[in-house]
Amino acid sequence: MAATEASGAAQDEYDVIVLGAGPTGENLADRAHAAGLSTVVVETELVGGECSYWACMPSKALLRPVTSRAEAGRVPGLKDAVAGPLDAPAVLAHRDAVTSYWKDDGQVRWLDSAGIDLVRGHGRLAGPRRVVVDGERVLTARHAVAVCTGSRPVLPPVPGLAEARPWTSREATSAKSVPGRLVVVGGGVVGVEMATAWRALGSSVTLLVRGDGLLPRMEPFAGRLVAEALAEAGAYLRTGVEVREVRREAPGGPVTVVLDSPPGPGGPGGTPRDEIVADELLIATGRAPRTDDIGLETIGLSPGSWLDVDDSCRVTGVTGGWLYGVGDVNHRALLTHQGKYQARIAGAAIGARARGVPILETDPWGAHAATADRRAVPQVVFTDPEVASVGLTAAAAERAGYRTRVVDHDLGAVAGAFLYADGYRGRARMVVDLDREVLLGVTFVGPGVGELLHSASVAVAGEVPLERLWHAVPSYPTISEVWLRLLESYRG
Amino acid sequence: MAATEASGAAQDEYDVIVLGAGPTGENLADRAHAAGLSTVVVETELVGGECSYWACMPSKALLRPVTSRAEAGRVPGLKDAVAGPLDAPAVLAHRDAVTSYWKDDGQVRWLDSAGIDLVRGHGRLAGPRRVVVDGERVLTARHAVAVCTGSRPVLPPVPGLAEARPWTSREATSAKSVPGRLVVVGGGVVGVEMATAWRALGSSVTLLVRGDGLLPRMEPFAGRLVAEALAEAGAYLRTGVEVREVRREAPGGPVTVVLDSPPGPGGPGGTPRDEIVADELLIATGRAPRTDDIGLETIGLSPGSWLDVDDSCRVTGVTGGWLYGVGDVNHRALLTHQGKYQARIAGAAIGARARGVPILETDPWGAHAATADRRAVPQVVFTDPEVASVGLTAAAAERAGYRTRVVDHDLGAVAGAFLYADGYRGRARMVVDLDREVLLGVTFVGPGVGELLHSASVAVAGEVPLERLWHAVPSYPTISEVWLRLLESYRG
Known part of the structure; x- marks a missing residue:
C-alpha cells in the first residue's frame, strides 16, 4: 500500500502533496489517502487553517450568544431575564476555548491518526510535481499537487491605512478585549457579522459601506433586514461612503477615518468631507488568493492569481494535469464548506486518475464534478x-x-x-x-x-x-x- | 360559477359539505372552493379546531419559552442571566393571546373572505350526501361530504378516573394556573411535551408510563434522550407502571393515583402497590375518532370507528364514492400538518371528480394521492x-x-x-x-x-x-x- 510506504518520516516522494492544511487541505488529504495514495500536507501556519482560528469557529463562538440573547428577548416569560448586556469576558473566554487557544495539537493528532504526513514550513512549487519547503526540503509528487492555500484579506490602497494597522477578519475574530468604538468598513458577510458581534459585546459600532446596502451579493431584502436590525441594536450605518484616508498617531491610540461621500447632485468636488475617530478599525472589503509566493511562476502561471480550474478542480493549462486548485484559491466559492466539498471531489478525482480510471469531470452532479459550486452554493450569515x-x-x-x-x-x-x-x-x-x-x-x-x-x-x-x-x-x-x-x- | 351561487345564506344545497372546521376542514374547503365548488363547513365548536385552541398553538406557546431558556442556558455569556425560573404568568398570558383567547372571529373572517359558508351546529349524516345540523337544517351535497371532525382524547377504563375529572390535552394546554404537583400518564408526544412545559413553569411533575420508555413509536434514542433531560429538569419518570385506580375526594382538591407495577421476577401477585398524591392529573394515553355521533349508521358504517380511506382520502365501500374522511378520522397520521396535506389532496380529488376528470389515486406522489402518509410523515416534538x-x-x-x-x-x-x-x-x-x-x-x-x-x-x-x-x-x-x-x- 502506498499509504503505508508513506509513513516513514524521511520519505520525500509522495503520491500527493497538499499545500495548506486548512479544512480544504485536510479533506483533500483524507480523500487522497482513502484512495490508497501516500499523502503529505505542507503548512506554514496552524493546521486547521483560517476557519478554525480566525474565521468560522471564533466568529460563530462570538455570534451565537448574540443571536441566542436576541431570540430569548423575543420570548414571553424570558424577555426581562436577558435584557442586560452579554457577559463579554465569558464570551471571549469561550471563543478562546473554541479555537483551542490557537494551538493545533488536536488537528495534528488527527492528521497523524489518519496516516497523513505533515511538513511544517512554507511550500513553494519548483517546477512540475515538485515542492520545496523553506528552501530546503524537496518533496516530489507522483500524481498530484493540490494548492489549498486559501485566501487572505486585502487592504485597499487608502493612504495611511496599512500604517494604522487596522483589524482584518483575523484580529476581529481573535481580539482579546472589546474596543470602545469600532469602525467597520465593508458590508459583506465579515462586515455585518463582526458589526453584530462587537456591538452586542459592548462596542459602539459604525459600519461604512461604499454601495447602497449590505450583503450586496444576496437578495436585496437580506441586506435591508440586517441593516434594520443593526440600527435597532444601536449600530450606525453609513452607505455610499468611501474611506479617503486613515490616520493613527500612536500604536494602540485612536484611529481617525476620513470619509468621502460620493458626488451629490451638485456634481463632483462639492461633496462633504468628514472624519470618524474610533479605537479600532476593521477592514472587510475583499480577499486575495494566497498564491503570491507559492512558485506559480516556475510552472508558467502568474503569482497572486486565482487558479482557473475545471469541475474536478484540476488547474487548466498545466501540462500533465498534475496540479489542482481547491478551495478559496480557485475563486469558485469562498466558503469553508464549499472548499471541503471541492476537496472531496478533487480527492476522489485524483484517486481515480491515479488508478487510471477515466473520469468525466463534465458529468454534472457526478462523483468527480463540483457541480454545486455553480448551482447550489449555500451560505448562512450568523447575524440577527x-x-x-x-x-x-x-x-x-x-x-x-x-x-x-x-x-x-x-x-x-x-x-x-x-x-x-x-x-x-x-x-x-x-x-x-x-x-x-x-x-x-x-x-x-x-x-x-x-x-x-x-x-x-x-x-x-x-x-x-x-x-x-x-x-x-x-x-x-x-x-x-x-x-x-x-x-x-x-x-x- | 357554483361558488358564487353559494354565497346566499339560505342556500342549503352545496357541491361540498365539510364536517369540522379545524385546519383539515378549512384546507379542504379552501381547495374545493378553489376548484370552483360551492362549499359549506359545519362546526359545533370553534372554527380553527383543536390545533388552534387546545393543541399545537397553545402547546408551542408554552414550550417555546422552555426551549429558548434551555438553549440560552447553554450559551456562554448568557447562562447566568437565564438561571432563574420562567415568568409563568407572562408565558400563560402569551399562550392566551396565541389562542385568540379561545375566540374564533379571525378564522370566521377568513372563511368569509374565502367565500366559504359556515353553519354553526352539530352536523350528522342522514343518508347519502345529506347532513342535518342540530336536527333542524338539512344540507345536501351535489358532489361530496368530507368528514374532518378529528379526534378526541380517550380516558382509559380506570376506576374513579372519569369522576376525578382529569386533565386531557385540552386542559393541559389551556390551564390558567400552574399546579403544584402534576401527574402525567402517558409517554407519547402529549405526555412528554406537557411534562416538559409544566415542569419548567414550576410544577413538580411525575410522568407515568406503562411501557419501558418514552416516545415508543420513534427511534429508541429519542425517548432515552428526552427522559434524561426530563430527569435533569427535576421531573420524576416511572416506567412499567399502570394506573389501577384514581380518587379525588373533592372537586379542585388533591387527586390520588393508585399504581400497579407490573409483575416482577417474583411473579404476579407480589408486586408493590403505591399511591401518588397530586394536584392535577393529565391523561395522555390515546385518542379516538370523533365519528361516534355523526350519523355514520345512516350510511351503513359503524359509529365511533376510524374511517377507512384510499389514498385520495375517499372512504372505501360507500356507494357512489361521495364520502371522504380527511385528517385524524382516517387514522393515517394524527398530525395537523398531515391532515392539511390530506385536505389539499382530497380537495383537489373532489374538484377533479366533480369535473369528470379521471384521477388515479393510486399514482404514488401524484396530485391526488396522499403518498407521504405512508412514506414521509414528519413530526417534531417540541421538548428539550x-x-x-x-x-x-x-x-x-x-x-x-x-x-x-x-x-x-x-x-x-x-x-x-x-x-x-x-x-x-x-x-x-x-x-x-x-x-x-x-x-x-x-x-x-x-x-x-x-x-x-x-x-x-x-x-x-x-x-x-x-x-x-x-x-x-x-x-x-x-x-x-x-x-x-x-x-x-x-x-x-
Missing part, C-alpha cells in the same frame, strides 16, 4: 436576523438567462415563526426555473432560519420538482411551513 | 431536546421488509452543534434503502433540530439518491453538517 441562501438570486438567475418566477413570503406570517419569536420579522424567496419547474435558488432571512437552509439545499441540488415538493410536508408549527406558503403562492 | 423525525424508523423499515442500513451519528460531535450549545447532546439516524440507495427515514434529536427536519422530509419525499445528497452541501458551521457525517459513515 440570520440570512440563509442557496443557489441563484433572482437577479443572478435572470442574468444567467433562465426563464424564472420569483415567489416571496413574509416569514412573520407563518404560525411557526410567530410562535418562535414574538414580533418575528423575516422573509423568504424562492426562484423557480419555469421551464423545468425546479428551484434555482432560495433565501430565508429571519431568526432561526440557519438550519432551515438545508431543506432548500437538498431541493436545489436534488432538482426536486415542485410537484414533488408538495409531498414534503412541513411539520406544524415550525418555521419550515413557509415552504407550503411559497408553493401555494406559486400555484396562485 | 427537540425530537424530529420523518419516514420510517429502523424497526418499521425492517418490519416493512426493506433491505436497510442504519447509520447513526453523535450530534454533539458536529462543530455547528457544539457552537450552538455548550455541552450539546443529540443524535441523528438515517435509514437507507439499500436497494435504491434512497432514505426511508431520518431522526434528529437535540436542541435546535426542529427546522433541520425539513431537509430530511425533502430528501425522503423527494427520493433524492444518496449520491446526489453529497452535492447538497451543509453550510459550515451549522448543525446541518451532520448530513455530511451521516453520508461519510454510510460510505464507510
